[in-house]
Amino acid sequence: MSKKVLVIEDNDDIRENIIEILELASYTVQGAKNGKEGVELVTKIIPDIILCDIMMPELDGYGVLYLLNKNPETGTIPFIFLTAKAERVDLRKGMEMGADDYLTKPFDDMELLNAVESRLKKKEIALEFYSKSLDKLNALVSKNDGLGELRRIVQERRTRQFKKNQVIYYDGDTGNGLYLVISGRVKTIKLSEDGRELMTGMYTVDDYLGVNVILANEPYSDTATALEDSVLCLIPKDQIEQLLNLYPVVAKEFIKLLSNNIREKEDQLLQLAYQSVRKKLALSLLRLHRQQDDKDPQIKISREDLAAMAGMATETVSRTLSDFKEEGLIDKKGSAITLLNIANLSKMKN
Numbered sequence: 001m002s003k004k005v006l007v008i009e010d011n012d013d014i015r016e017n018i019i020e021i022l023e024l025a026s027y028t029v030q031g032a033k034n035g036k037e038g039v040e041l042v043t044k045i046i047p048d049i050i051l052c053d054i055m056m057p058e059l060d061g062y063g064v065l066y067l068l069n070k071n072p073e074t075g076t077i078p079f080i081f082l083t084a085k086a087e088r089v090d091l092r093k094g095m096e097m098g099a100d101d102y103l104t105k106p107f108d109d110m111e112l113l114n115a116v117e118s119r120l121k122k123k124e125i126a127l128e129f130y131s132k133s134l135d136k137l138n139a140l141v142s143k144n145d146g147l148g149e150l151r152r153i154v155q156e157r158r159t160r161q162f163k164k165n166q167v168i169y170y171d172g173d174t175g176n177g178l179y180l181v182i183s184g185r186v187k188t189i190k191l192s193e194d195g196r197e198l199m200t201g202m203y204t205v206d207d208y209l210g211v212n213v214i215l216a217n218e219p220y221s222d223t224a225t226a227l228e229d230s231v232l233c234l235i236p237k238d239q240i241e242q243l244l245n246l247y248p249v250v251a252k253e254f255i256k257l258l259s260n261n262i263r264e265k266e267d268q269l270l271q272l273a274y275q276s277v278r279k280k281l282a283l284s285l286l287r288l289h290r291q292q293d294d295k296d297p298q299i300k301i302s303r304e305d306l307a308a309m310a311g312m313a314t315e316t317v318s319r320t321l322s323d324f325k326e327e328g329l330i331d332k333k334g335s336a337i338t339l340l341n342i343a344n345l346s347k348m349k350n
Helices: 012-024 035-045 061-069 088-096 109-130 137-142 146-156 211-216 237-246 248-274 277-291 303-310 314-326 342-346
Strands: 004-008 028-032 049-053 079-083 101-104 159-162 167-169 177-183 186-191 197-203 223-226 230-236 330-333 336-339
Touching: 004 012, 004 035, 012 028, 012 109, 028 035, 035 049, 035 061, 049 061, 049 109, 061 079, 061 088, 079 109, 101 109, 177 211, 177 237, 186 303, 197 277, 197 303, 230 237, 277 303, 277 314, 277 336, 277 342, 303 314, 314 330
Parallel strands: 004 028, 004 049, 049 079, 079 101
Antiparallel strands: 159 230, 167 223, 177 230, 186 197, 186 223, 330 336
16 A cells, blocks of 8 residues: 655645656655645645645645644654755754654755665654554453553554654643653743743653643643653553553552652742752752763753753842752763762751
């Protein structure tokens, strides 16, 4: 069965030329003349890959990618941007939003075919590695190990890769499920009225994001972004809800997770309100240290993210880190920080 390709391009000549080349290569191809029409077509045909122009009327390519990423069914479709602009800022924005590749117009036939074939092959490899068919949830009734069943569901769910600085979900988005971090690190932030970031959480391997969405039936309450290249598993909301109803022990574990999150937020508020700059930074570094793998004791975090986590200005963070280094509390090289005296950091006076 031939692979389905959707081409979203407002220039009729370019669109028809791409369709003709791909059809000659035995792909099943459909075209859309603008972003709005393209999004509507995606949900109808669920293509294997999407080629999309950036600058279009109705809805531009960034808007198309944003809308597709909000839907778990379409968010994993390989996405290639077509752009007449080779400016680095345009390409970087597209890749940070989750595009898999880009082609700069004009491109020749082989560039087009190689890009499509390469992305489809990578998708097949990922599917083979990560995906297995899910059993129907009614089969859970005969089982008695709810937590084991949750682990099984996670193992059999498809995962999704997020590039560094790519947004996973935005504050206020409708909660479509629970995210589990398979690899990498994710931060959650809230924006103040003046645009400053406050980091509300840092998540590493085996951490869950969106527990409040499941238990309180609320939208996401902050914005989640990948701090580094990361892999996450999305468990759909309806699947989790059925699991919680069948297994009280699973519900108990998630309530425990939520209560721990609330306790951490309370501690963070107290820290921001009453503790000195040195104490706030020391506690933030210790929090990050606890999340580190023993094999890699270095804390890798930008000054901006560390400032957002501690509720401080970036300049203050840099100055205080220099003080800590002079005092022999830490060592720092670029964005990598190593804690040398954990005992004294823990005893830092307010």
